[in-house]
Amino acid sequence: MVVGIVQFTLTIPNAMTLKDKRRAIKSLKDRLSHRFNISVAEVDALDAMRTAIIGVSMVSNDQSHVNGALDQVVNYVRNDPNVVMDDYEMEFV
Secondary structure, three states, rough: OOEEEEEEEEOOOOOOOOOHHHHHHHEEEEEEEHHHOOEEEEEEEEOOOOEEEEEEEEOOOOHHHHOOOOHHHHHHEEEEEOOEEEEEEEEEO
């Protein structure tokens, strides 16, 4: 069993309130989980108005499958017009 984990640090430049931030993050989380069949959660910076840290995880029996899928997730987040990806960390367990 292989577990792939990615943690993203994101900036939401158009968020003027926490409600704006939460709307943008919820939209991103929903799109990611439906498109890639992964688990997604906001894991830190919950009360920061323009910063979000989200975690993504995927389980499989093939590391190359997990690696390829998580690379696609990183590219998807990088190209999302509503958020700016400041950093990400990927690891496998």
